[in-house]
Amino acid sequence: MNCAAIKQKLSAIGAAAVNETEYGRKGFALDVQVAPEQLVAAVSVLDAEGFFIEAVTGVDWLGEQAALRKEAEAKVAAEAKAKAEAAAAAGEEAPVAEPVAEQGELPEDALEAVYDFNHYESLCRVTIRTRVPRSKPEVPTISQIYPGADWHERETHDFFGIKFVGHPYLVPLLLPEDADYHPLLKDFRP
Amino acid sequence: MSAFAESEAKETFVLNLGPQHPATHGVLRVKLTMDGEYIAEAEPVLGYIHRMHEKMGENRTWAQFLPNTGRMDYLHALAYNHGYVSVVERAAGIEVPERAEYLRVITAELNRVSSHLLWFGAFILDLGGFSPLLYAFDDREHILDLLESVTGSRLTYCYFRFGGVYNDIDDNFVPGTRAFIKRLRERMPMYHNLVTKNIILMKRLQEVGPISAEMCRKYGATGPVCRGSGINFDVRKHEPYSVYPEFDFDVPVYDQCDSMARYMVRMDEIEQSLRIIEQALDKLPEGPVMAEKVPKILKPAKGDYYHAVETARGSFGVRVVSDGTNTPYRLKLRSPTFSNLSLFGEASQGMLLPDALALMGSLDLVIPEIDR
Numbered sequence: 425m426n427c428a429a430i431k432q433k434l435s436a437i438g439a440a441a442v443n444e445t446e447y448g449r450k451g452f453a454l455d456v457q458v459a460p461e462q463l464v465a466a467v468s469v470l471d472a473e474g475f476f477i478e479a480v481t482g483v484d485w486l487g488e489q490a491a492l493r494k495e496a497e498a499k500v501a502a503e504a505k506a507k508a509e510a511a512a513a514a515g516e517e518a519p520v521a522e523p524v525a526e527q528g529e530l531p532e533d534a535l536e537a538v539y540d541f542n543h544y545e546s547l548c549r550v551t552i553r554t555r556v557p558r559s560k561p562e563v564p565t566i567s568q569i570y571p572g573a574d575w576h577e578r579e580t581h582d583f584f585g586i587k588f589v590g591h592p593y594l595v596p597l598l599l600p601e602d603a604d605y606h607p608l609l610k611d612f613r614p
Numbered sequence: 615m616s617a618f619a620e621s622e623a624k625e626t627f628v629l630n631l632g633p634q635h636p637a638t639h640g641v642l643r644v645k646l647t648m649d650g651e652y653i654a655e656a657e658p659v660l661g662y663i664h665r666m667h668e669k670m671g672e673n674r675t676w677a678q679f680l681p682n683t684g685r686m687d688y689l690h691a692l693a694y695n696h697g698y699v700s701v702v703e704r705a706a707g708i709e710v711p712e713r714a715e716y717l718r719v720i721t722a723e724l725n726r727v728s729s730h731l732l733w734f735g736a737f738i739l740d741l742g743g744f745s746p747l748l749y750a751f752d753d754r755e756h757i758l759d760l761l762e763s764v765t766g767s768r769l770t771y772c773y774f775r776f777g778g779v780y781n782d783i784d785d786n787f788v789p790g791t792r793a794f795i796k797r798l799r800e801r802m803p804m805y806h807n808l809v810t811k812n813i814i815l816m817k818r819l820q821e822v823g824p825i826s827a828e829m830c831r832k833y834g835a836t837g838p839v840c841r842g843s844g845i846n847f848d849v850r851k852h853e854p855y856s857v858y859p860e861f862d863f864d865v866p867v868y869d870q871c872d873s874m875a876r877y878m879v880r881m882d883e884i885e886q887s888l889r890i891i892e893q894a895l896d897k898l899p900e901g902p903v904m905a906e907k908v909p910k911i912l913k914p915a916k917g918d919y920y921h922a923v924e925t926a927r928g929s930f931g932v933r934v935v936s937d938g939t940n941t942p943y944r945l946k947l948r949s950p951t952f953s954n955l956s957l958f959g960e961a962s963q964g965m966l967l968p969d970a971l972a973l974m975g976s977l978d979l980v981i982p983e984i985d986r
Contacts, residue, residue, distance in 0.1 A: 451704060451920030451933075477834040479948040483935055540920070540933070540948070544831070544840070544847045549920065572833035575956045583668070598661040598985055607669050608944075 427453050427548040430473060434550075437465045452540070452549040460554050460563050463539075467566045470541050470550060478540035478549070480576035482584035486558070486610040489530045535561045537586055556586070565591040583608040626654050629967075633662045639736065640981035644958075644974075646967070653970055656962045658955055664985040671945035676702055676912045677776065679945070684770040686949065687983040689729040692722040692765075693925035695774040700855060701921035701932040702776050705914035713901040714778035715857045720894045721761060721773060723887040724791070727798070728757040729926035730880045730887075733978045737877070738809060740975040741818050746809050753801060756794045763787060776912065777905030788895055795888050802885065810881065819874035823973030825961050826871055833957035836950050837928025838883065839977060842876035844869030849924035861893045873976035880978070911940050918944075927951050927978050949983045 427444070434442045434456055441457040458466050534555040541550045556563055565588040567574040577588040578597035585606035588594060596603050606612060632643035641662035647655040667686060671679045683698045684691035696718055703710060731754045735747035758768045764783050765773035773780055809815055830840040840847050848865040850858045866882035868875035914936040922931040928950025935944035954977050962970040 449704065449919075450917070451701070451922070474831065476831040477953075478929070478931060479834075479933070479946065481933065481946040481948075483944050538933070538946075540931070542922075542929075544845050544852075547853050549853075551920070570832055570834075571960065572835075572953055572956050575952065596661070598664045600661070607666055608672075 426546065430454060430470070430548060430550065433469045433473075434466055437462055437469060447547070447549075452551045454548065454550045456550060456552045458552060458554050460556055463552070463554050464564050464566060464569070466552055467539070467541075467569050470552075471569050473543070474545075475541040475543050475550065477570045477572045477576070478542045480540075480573055480580050481538050482580045482586055482608065483536040483538060484558075484584060484608060484610045485534045485536060485555075488533050493530065532557045532559060534558065535584055535586055537563050537580065539566070561586045562589050563587070564589050567591055582606070585609065625649075633659075639975075639979050642955075642979060642981050642984075648967070651966055653962050653965050653967060656959050656970065658958055660985055662985065663982050665982075667986045668945050668947060671942050673941070675940050676914070676942060679942070680775070681770075681772045684772050685982065686947065686986055687925060687927065687930070687951075687980050688770055689732055689980055690722075690725055690926040691769070691771040692718075692725040692761075692773060693923050694930060695771060696722055696856070697921060697923040697925075697930045697932050699774045699776055700923065701919050701934055702912070702914065704921055705917075705919040705934060705936055706776070706909075706912055707915075708777045708908055709905055710778055711902045711905060712857070712899050714903045714905075716894050716898050717764075717779050717783065717903060718774060719856055719858065719861075720791070720891050720898075721764060721771075721779075723891045723894075724757050724761060725771070726926045727884050727887050728754045728761075730884050731757075733880060733926070734805070734809075737975040737978075738815070740971060741815065743809070743812075743815070746805070749801070749805070749808075753798055756797065760787065760790050760794060763790075775904065775908075777908035778903050782903045788898070791891060791895060795892055798884070798888060802881075805881070810877075816874065818969075818972050819872065819877055819976070820870075821872050821874075822969045823873040823961060823965070823976060824871045825957060829957055829960065833960075834953040835928070835957060836953065837925070837978075838876050838879040839928065839954045841865065841867050841879045842976075843871045847929075849922050849929050853922065855921070855923060857894075858890075860897070861890045863887075863890050873972050876976040876978075913938055913940055922948075925950060927980065927983070928954060947986055949986060951977070951979055952984045955979060955984060 431442050431454060443455045445452060445455050447453050535558050536553055536555050539552040554563060563586055565577060567577060575597060577591055578594060580586050581594055582596050582599045583606060626647050626649050629646040629648050631646055633641040643659040645657045645659055646653055667682050670682055683694040687694050731750040735750035738746040762768045764787055765771045825843050827843045827845050830843050830845055844867060846865055846867045851865055863886045866879045868878050916936055916938045918933060918935040920931060920933045922929050930950055931948035933946040934942050937943040962973060
């Protein structure tokens with residue numbers, strides 16, 4: 425078993441991106457981005473290769489789209505400014521600034537589910553990520569493949585409200601049994 | 615053993631074990647559905663000591679989270695220190711002086727021995743033997759004294775810093791540790807004569823609580839639990855960190871898969887840890903214990919980083935997501951016992967209740983680390 429072979433197999437199922445990362449700097453070898461529909465297939469590949477499940481968790485990317493747009497606008501502005509300065513230096517009349525394209529509604533921010541897998545024999549930690557919209561966070565469960573994912577998914581549901589579709593027993597694990605809040609969401613206010 | 619009692623009526627009753635029960639180690643509750651003396655279903659109920667460390671991490675600076683790490687697994691706090699500082703050092707690209715890494719290994723291994731000694735005492739206590747606990751605590755006391763002289767605390771250590779350790783050792787530490795190693799080595803045969811070779815212990819543990827290698831893999835079990843099932847997996851060897859590659863030590867592996875195997879793994883690990891400490895003391899280099907240019911306000915580069923360390927109970931991993939500011943954007947703490955306990959429901963099915971308690975003891979549970 426080696427990481428390159430795993431990379432090939434994961435690419436074959438149509439993962440959106442399979443990137444090799446620098447292990448010494450990041451702590452994991454493969455960074456895999458899949459669509460929620462491909463998650464079960466990707467995890468099955470790892471199961472067949474003898475990986476064990478390390479953890480399941482989430483990340484709330486609230487405000488990411490706004491930040492990305494701001495970054496893009498700053499870039500456009502900087503380019504326009506550089507152009508104007510270059511033109512001024514050359515003694516030409518400043519070019520008319522291109523009208524900024526009207527931007528529509530911001531795309532919705534995402535919740536990310538992150539799965540870590542490791543192998544008992546060889547050093548190849550694989551991180552699988554899948555993104556779902558914040559308003560409808562539904563990810564298929566992998567607890568039928570790895571029963572150990574059961575608790576991890578319940579914990580992630582507690583903290584982020586990600587719904588693991590098909591999970592047999594998605595009730596609070598660490599939070600009180602009547603908890604209807606998700607403390608790790610960035611807009612959570614106690 | 616563990617033959618599931620077939621009764622015609624299928625009458626079962628619910629037995630509540632914990633959260634205040636001497637045999638469940640802290641505030642773990644297990645909802646048992648019993649078929650007579652046999653367990654039909656066991657469901658651990660968690661969360662009684664949940665403190666949301668991960669949210670706390672998002673609300674304070676990188677350095678302010680350091681004391682939290684010692685309050686999850688309070689028995690092997692230094693390994694948790696180690697995991698957290700390592701991941702931040704990896705993210706921020708901080709180089710650690712060699713002497714500091716040696717001190718980290720020495721203190722973390724001493725802490726591992728003290729953790730195993732406490733487990734040993736508590737485990738035998740679970741099985742009904744009282745005096746081994748007193749012997750184990752006598753030895754453990756020496757470790758606490760040694761660590762107190764270096765770290766300033768006796769239980770919830772916060773000794774490691776980004777770029778090194780907080781304090782250099784004093785003159786008494788090296789001779790004191792050597793004397794302790796000699797003492798514990800002399801005591802180990804006594805432990806084995808008193809406990810390991812005891813026929814009652816053997817009857818209680820051998821072939822009780824089988825956990826197969828495949829079950830370990832499916833549930834993500836690590837540490838002595840998987841090494842008692844024939845899996846040679848130790849983070850110190852598997853993805854070496856700190857200065858562990860410089861030491862010669864073995865990873866004890868037993869393949870009987872029963873509670874006795876897990877017991878033997880931990881007893882052997884005490885000896886291996888002593889070997890590591892001894893070599894580290896021999897090779898301990900001179901020099902600073904803190905890197906020079908560690909910025910006061912830490913802002914690791916954007917991205918996510920993972921680092922795993924081997925604690926007394928298994929692989930502890932920290933995943934941090936940094937957004938380039940002075941507080942973590944996300945901090946995931948992957949604790950070993952969480953995964954190790956998750957297989958209890960399946961493993962204990964059809965067992966006698968006292969056998970299940972022996973199995974639970976052999977998992978070496980620390981509840982604050984499961985609940986975080």
